[in-house]
Structures are given as structure tokens and as C-alpha cells.
Amino acid sequence: MSENRISRRSVLATGAAGVGAALAGCSGGGGGGSEGDTIKIGVLEDQSGNFSLVGTPKWRASKLAIEEINDNGGIMGQQIELFDPDPQSDNQRYQQLTERLIQQEEVDALWAGYSSATREAIRPIIDREDQLYFYTTQYEGGVADKNVYCMGPTARQQLGSVVPYMIENFGTDIYTIAADYNFGQLSADWVKVIAQENGASVNNEEFIPLSNQSFGSTISNIQEADPDFVMAILVGNNHSSFWNQRTSAGLEIPMGTSTVMAQGYQHKRLDAPALKDVYGGFNYMEEIPTDRNEDYVSRYYDRWPDAGYANEESINNYFSIYMYKKAVEEAGTTDQEAVKEVLNGGMEITGDRSPEGDISLQGPVHHMTHNMRVMKCDAEHNITVEDQRRIPEQFLSETVGIDLSGPDSELEEQFTPTEYYDAAGE
Amino acid sequence: MTTGFGAAGMLTPLVIGDVLGALDSVGVPIPQLLQMADNIAFIALAAIGLTIIFGMMGVINLAHGEFIMMGAYITTLSVNVASIPLPVAMLLGALGTAVFGAIVERTIVRRLYGRLLDSMIVTFGLGLILTQGTRIIFGNSLQSIGTPFGNVPGYTYSGYRVLLLFAAIAVLGAVYLVFTRTEFGVQARATIQDPETARAMGVDTDRMYTITFAIGSGLAGLTGALYAPSATIVPGMGQSFLVESFVTVVTGGSSVLLGTALAGGILGTINAIFSNLYGNFIGQIALLITAIIVIRLLPDGLTGLAATIREKIGERQ
Numbered sequence: 001m002s003e004n005r006i007s008r009r010s011v012l013a014t015g016a017a018g019v020g021a022a023l024a025g026c027s028g029g030g031g032g033g034s035e036g037d038t039i040k041i042g043v044l045e046d047q048s049g050n051f052s053l054v055g056t057p058k059w060r061a062s063k064l065a066i067e068e069i070n071d072n073g074g075i076m077g078q079q080i081e082l083f084d085p086d087p088q089s090d091n092q093r094y095q096q097l098t099e100r101l102i103q104q105e106e107v108d109a110l111w112a113g114y115s116s117a118t119r120e121a122i123r124p125i126i127d128r129e130d131q132l133y134f135y136t137t138q139y140e141g142g143v144a145d146k147n148v149y150c151m152g153p154t155a156r157q158q159l160g161s162v163v164p165y166m167i168e169n170f171g172t173d174i175y176t177i178a179a180d181y182n183f184g185q186l187s188a189d190w191v192k193v194i195a196q197e198n199g200a201s202v203n204n205e206e207f208i209p210l211s212n213q214s215f216g217s218t219i220s221n222i223q224e225a226d227p228d229f230v231m232a233i234l235v236g237n238n239h240s241s242f243w244n245q246r247t248s249a250g251l252e253i254p255m256g257t258s259t260v261m262a263q264g265y266q267h268k269r270l271d272a273p274a275l276k277d278v279y280g281g282f283n284y285m286e287e288i289p290t291d292r293n294e295d296y297v298s299r300y301y302d303r304w305p306d307a308g309y310a311n312e313e314s315i316n317n318y319f320s321i322y323m324y325k326k327a328v329e330e331a332g333t334t335d336q337e338a339v340k341e342v343l344n345g346g347m348e349i350t351g352d353r354s355p356e357g358d359i360s361l362q363g364p365v366h367h368m369t370h371n372m373r374v375m376k377c378d379a380e381h382n383i384t385v386e387d388q389r390r391i392p393e394q395f396l397s398e399t400v401g402i403d404l405s406g407p408d409s410e411l412e413e414q415f416t417p418t419e420y421y422d423a424a425g426e
Numbered sequence: 427m428t429t430g431f432g433a434a435g436m437l438t439p440l441v442i443g444d445v446l447g448a449l450d451s452v453g454v455p456i457p458q459l460l461q462m463a464d465n466i467a468f469i470a471l472a473a474i475g476l477t478i479i480f481g482m483m484g485v486i487n488l489a490h491g492e493f494i495m496m497g498a499y500i501t502t503l504s505v506n507v508a509s510i511p512l513p514v515a516m517l518l519g520a521l522g523t524a525v526f527g528a529i530v531e532r533t534i535v536r537r538l539y540g541r542l543l544d545s546m547i548v549t550f551g552l553g554l555i556l557t558q559g560t561r562i563i564f565g566n567s568l569q570s571i572g573t574p575f576g577n578v579p580g581y582t583y584s585g586y587r588v589l590l591l592f593a594a595i596a597v598l599g600a601v602y603l604v605f606t607r608t609e610f611g612v613q614a615r616a617t618i619q620d621p622e623t624a625r626a627m628g629v630d631t632d633r634m635y636t637i638t639f640a641i642g643s644g645l646a647g648l649t650g651a652l653y654a655p656s657a658t659i660v661p662g663m664g665q666s667f668l669v670e671s672f673v674t675v676v677t678g679g680s681s682v683l684l685g686t687a688l689a690g691g692i693l694g695t696i697n698a699i700f701s702n703l704y705g706n707f708i709g710q711i712a713l714l715i716t717a718i719i720v721i722r723l724l725p726d727g728l729t730g731l732a733a734t735i736r737e738k739i740g741e742r743q
Contacts, residue, residue, distance in 0.1 A: 053567055056566065206705045207707060208707070209706060211665075211669070212666075212706045213657060213666045214468055214587075216464045219582055219583070220460070220581075220582055221702070237567075237660045237662060241656065244655070245587070245656060248572075248573035249577050249582045249583050250577035269570060270569075271572035272572075274570075306565075308565065
């Protein structure tokens with residue numbers, strides 16, 4: 001027994017010394033990354049565990065972009081070397097792998113994580129190491145961090161496209177049901193803010209635990225309140241059961257969302273008409289009927305014949321890897337500070353690199369101006385584009401007033417709407 | 427079991443609408459009633475397989491949720507791939523899981539009787555293997571099958587979910603008959619109470635353990651099969667049944683039928699009332715607080731209370 005303990009302790013000591021040495025080695029380099037023959041990219045996306053349904057398309061699209069770039073001569077003549085261990089939807093594993101990719105593999109840029117909880121779990125490591133990091137999921141918004149580039153649309157962008165559309169077409173009495181955690185609560189706050197800006201009001205609100213999969217009482221409460229439309233910010237596999245139950249209960253009220261269809265392709269997985277009359281605000285769904293997108297979708301399925309869907313987030317991985325390529329070429333180096341400098345100046349993403357249409361990086365806030373569309377699902381689960389607008393990130397850039405390229409270049413924060421809007425706190 | 431459910435299904439449009447209309451006219455709150463039926467069914471069905479395996483055999487089967495998932499997968503695949511009618515597919519789901527349960531008992535669980543903690547770890551591992559194995563073989567989700575029967579006439583509530591109450595009652599009734607009125611049932615209970623004496627009386631106890639475990643597994647599979655048309659079919663779907671099933675078993679106590687029925691009835695009613703008034707979150711909290719109070723006041727669960735009452739009545743007579 002005691003021998004065991006000693007050997008375990010000595011193993012720990014050796015391990016700690018190893019980490020210490022690695023840390024020391026890294027602090028000298030200032031997170032500068034490698035200067036080898038290849039450019040090293042780390043992609044941590046879930047291929048197993050709870051988030052694998054939405055994470056696997058992100059990993060596939062990343063691999064597609066990297067293979068396309070390598071086939072066309074790489075970045076400045078250097079091939080991209082991909083490091084893509086599976087984090088298995090486990091935040092502790094994410095932290096270990098993030099440390100490993102930065103310290104041992106010395107990646108030049110990192111893409112990682114589906115949920116905001118994951119991003120917040122690894123952000124302290126990212127900031128400690130000053131690692132260039134791309135977060136590509138649509139999310140609640142408000143992250144202003146010198147090392148983090150948020151490629152997905154924020155809740156304000158997504159809801160800012162669909163909520164005004166719903167108010168215009170269906171009325172001003174809103175019933176919100178949202179997942180009961182940070183993202184759901186902040187999204188519900190944004191619904192209130194946007195409703196107020198458009199002369200509507202949220203008269204009922206229910207927060208639903210992520211483990212919940214029986215929606216009988218929710219459905220009868222909605223029916224009793226009889227709102228003009230419902231904003232359904234439901235998240236995860238358990239919540240997907242809502243749509244079948246809603247349909248079989250005969251609830252016919254139109255529903256808006258920012259979290260269903262584009263990410264977990266419920267319209268492909270659930271039997272029609274479960275998602276009849278659901279309207280989503282997204283920057284991307286694979287059904288977008290443009291030549292540019294159809295070309296992308298066929299490339300995606302040629303490479304991944306077994307893929308279930310090219311989801312909203314996967315496209316953010318795809319274009320941002322091309323954006324990184326462009327930034328490195330402009331900087332003339334993979335030195336991370338130099339690449340960030342280029343990105344902070346803003347960038348246009350056009351042509352085949354951006355299947356959703358032309359978009360641009362808002363350098364000072366590290367967010368994207370996206371092509372936001374209102375997508376409607378009909379009784380046969382066909383998707384149509386009802387409305388399309390370019391919507392910039394506004395919360396950090398206009399309301400809070402952040403400039404990460406200038407005075408706020410050392411910021412590592414996340415801002416929330418409650419501090420800036422009265423409607424959000426109510 | 428499924429035939430009972432099929433018969434109830436035929437009754438829906440004819441009788442249930444009339445009955446509800448009559449109840450409504452005398453002031454009974456119908457939406458709450460429907461919610462109650464839904465919740466009681468969910469809790470009782472989530473627990474039934476576990477009560478047999480844990481309540482009777484003393485094996486904490488942490489793969490219970492995955493057995494439910496397996497039933498749902500077999501059912502969904504039978505409908506989607508082989509175009510088998512839904513009731514038959516559900517039966518296949520239950521049978522397939524029962525067969526799998528028998529294999530697991532023969533190969534793994536058999537070695538772990540009386541080793542509570544070991545059996546927990548082993549079944550937990552089995553659950554992980556089943557979830558990830560399903561993900562590798564069938565991908566991250568299956569095309570779901572639509573929910574039959576539409577809404578309860580006149581109300582915004584899924585008729586199918588309400589009908590599951592009748593399925594739950596049928597299942598509990600069938601379990602009661604099997605374990606009290608058949609020779610197998612008597613032998614199985616004898617085996618579990620006193621294996622040595624049972625063996626001395628000529629009972630093949632090995633076989634009894636296997637069959638009992640298979641029945642428990644099969645009932646978990648049936649639960650998955652029954653919920654397949656109303657849930658999202660993903661490898662991790664069994665997890666959402668786990669809390670309710672364990673809470674029900676602990677609250678109910680050792681008697682399979684009485685415990686499950688009582689706990690399902692009480693927890694389901696409280697959950698329904700609170701989630702109707704204050705939303706799902708408060709409903710879940712109310713359910714757990716009730717469970718805590720019951721366990722605190724009645725260490726032997728509701729079955730223990732029922733036994734005490736029975737004794738008192740006996741004394742008086």
C-alpha cells in the first residue's frame with residue numbers, strides 16, 4: 001500500500017515538474033507558436049458525447065477547409081498540420097487538451113468548443129497563454145477578449161432578425177420559453193429588449209430545465225395564454241421532444257427560435273409536421289438556395305457522404321479557417337500577435353470562402369457582421385428564406401462601446417445586457 | 427401488455443372525449459387531469475423495470491436508462507427500416523431488450539450478486555458502452571416516428587401521452603399477475619427471498635435469476651418502446667428517465683407493484699400540480715422535495731407505510 005502511495009506521489013511530482021518546464025518554455029516564447037515547416041492548427045470539436053450531434057459537423061467542415069487549402073498549396077507555401085483530438089463533450093478534457101495543444105503542439109491558432117460553458121472553461125487558459133482562439137458557435141454575445149474571435153452570430157443578431165419579423169407578421173403578444181441556463185436566460189433578456197424596441201411585449205416567460213423532456217404543462221399553459229407567437233429558445237436533445245409533443249397536442253401558434261433547426265437539424269430528424277410554422281433567425285442553413293451555397297453543400301457531402309447536415313456552426317468553422325489563411329498571408333507570418341493585428345483591422349470574407357454570402361469581420365470587437373436570414377419550416381419540413389439582412393454585432397460595438405484594436409486591447413471580459421437595458425432585468 | 431394499450435387506443439375518440447366533456451361540465455380541471463395522467467404514467471413506466479431489478483434482486487442497474495434507450499432504438503429502427511407496424515415494433519423493442527438482459531445476466535451480472543458497489547460500477551460501464559456503441563453504429567440521432575392519435579378531443583394535449591397511463595396500469599397489472607399468480611412468480615420470489623431453501627425445494631435458481639433480470643430489462647425496453655414516438659431518439663435519451671426511476675424506487679420501497687403504483691401516483695400528481703401552476707422547474711423541485719420528505723419520514727418507503735397500516739388493521743381485528 002505505502003509503496004503504491006509513494007510511487008503515485010512521485011509520478012505526480014514528475015508530472016508537475018513537466019508542466020512547470022513546459023510553462024517556463026512557453027512564457028519565453030510569449031505564445032508565439034511554432035516556426036516550423038508547417039502551420040499548426042488545433043481543432044477541438046466534439047465527435048462523441050452530448051454535443052457530438054452538433055460538434056461533428058463543425059469538425060467535418062474544419063477538415064474540409066484545411067484539406068482544400070492544403071490541396072491548393074497551403075498557406076504561403078506551408079501545409080497545414082491539423083491537431084484534432086476528440087474532447088468528448090467533456091469540459092475537463094477540453095481544458096487538458098487546450099493546455100496540450102498550446103504547450104506541447106504549439107498550435108498557431110485554435111478552434112474549440114460548442115457550448116458557452118466550454119468556452120468559459122478554457123478562456124482562462126487561452127488568456128494566460130495569449131493564444132489566438134476562434135469560437136464559432138452562435139452564442140449569447142458580449143465576449144470582449146483580446147485573444148478570442150467570435151465567429152458565430154450573437155443572440156442579438158439572431159433574435160434581431162427573427163423577433164421583428166414575427167412581431168410584424170403575427171402580433172405583439174409574446175410568450176417566451178427558454179432553456180434554464182446562462183445562454184437561455186440571456187437570450188430571453190434579448191427577446192425582451194428587441195420586443196420593446198419594436199413596440200411589443202413579452203407577457204409570459206418560462207425557463208425549462210435542460211433535463212426536461214415532458215412538455216404537457218408548458219403546452220397547455222401556452223394554449224391558455226394564447227399569445228400571438230412563441231419564442232422557443234430550446235436547447236439540446238431533451239428539448240427536441242417539445243416539437244413532437246406540440247404537434248400531437250394540436251398547438252397551432254407560430255413559433256420563432258434561434259436555437260432549433262440550424263444547429264441540430266430537427267427538421268431532418270423529426271417526423272413532419274413537427275416543425276410546421278417554425279421561424280428561425282440564422283446566418284446559415286444548408287438549404288440556402290444560392291449557387292455559392294449549393295456548390296459548398298455538394299463539396300461537403302462529397303467529402304463526407306455519411307454526414308447528416310451542414311449546420312450553422314460548421315459554416316463558421318469553414319469560413320474562419322479561410323479568414324485565418326488570409327490574415328496570415330497579409331501579416332506574412334504566423335506570429336500570433338501579428339495575425340491578431342491584421343484581424344483587428346477588420347476583413348471582408350467573400351466568394352466561395354463564405355457559403356452564407358459576403359460577410360465581414362468587425363475588427364475592433366472581434367465579431368462578424370452576418371447575413372442573417374429568417375428561415376421558415378413548412379408542414380412538409382421544406383425550408384424557405386423569408387427575410388434577409390446584413391446585421392452587425394451591435395451590443396459591444398455600439399451599446400458598450402468596445403475597441404479591442406485600440407484602448408481596450410487588454411480586455412478579457414464578457415458583458416451582459418442586464419447592465420445596459422432596463423427591459424432585460426425585469 | 428401492448429394489446430391492452432391497443433384496446434385503450436381504440437377507445438380514445440369514442441369514449442374519452444365524452445368522459446372529459448362530462449367531467450368538465452361538473453367543474454373538474456381537465457388540463458391538470460391530463461397532465462397528471464401523463465406524469466403518473468411517465469414516473470411509473472420509468473421505474474417499473476428498475477423496481478424489479480433493484481427492488482427484487484438488489485442489483486443497482488445504472489444501465490437502466492440505456493436499456494430504455496435500447497427499447498426505443500429497436501422500436502424506431504423496426505418502423506423506419508423494416509416498416510413494421512408500430513405496436514409490433516414496440517413488442518420487438520421489449521423482447522429484444524429482454525433477450526439482451528438475459529445475456530447480460532448470464533455473462534456479467536451473475537458474478538456480482540451481493541456485491542452492490544461492484545454491480546454499480548459494472549452496470550455504469552455497461553451504460554457507457556451502450557451509449558457510445560449506439561452512437562458509433564447508428565450515428566448521433568435517428569429519424570423519429572410521429573406520435574399517433576393526435577390531441578385529446580377538445581384539449582391542447584397529446585392523446586398518446588395520456589393513453590400511456592392505461593399502458594402503465596396494464597403493465598403493473600401484468601407484473602402483479604406474473605409474480606403472484608404463476609408458478610414462475612412464486613418460484614422467482616422464493617429464489618430471491620431464500621435461494622438455498624428454494625434450491626432445496628427443487629427450484630432452478632440460476633434460471634429464476636436470469637428470467638427475472640430479463641423481465642426487468644424487457645420492461646425497461648417496453649418503456650423505451652412506448653416513449654419512442656414522443657421523444658427524440660438519441661443515444662443519451664435514457665438519461666432523462668434516470669432521476670424519476672431511482673426516486674420512484676426509493677420512495678416506493680420494496681414492493682414492486684404497490685411501491686411503484688403509490689410512488690408514481692403521489693409523485694406524478696404533485697409534479698403535475700406544481701408544473702401546471704409554476705412551470706416545469708418548480709414541478710421538478712416539488713417532486714424531489716416530496717421524495718425527500720417521504721424518505722425522511724418513512725425509511726421503508728411507501729410500501730413500509732402500507733405494511734404498517736395493514737398490521738394495525740390486522741391487530742384491531
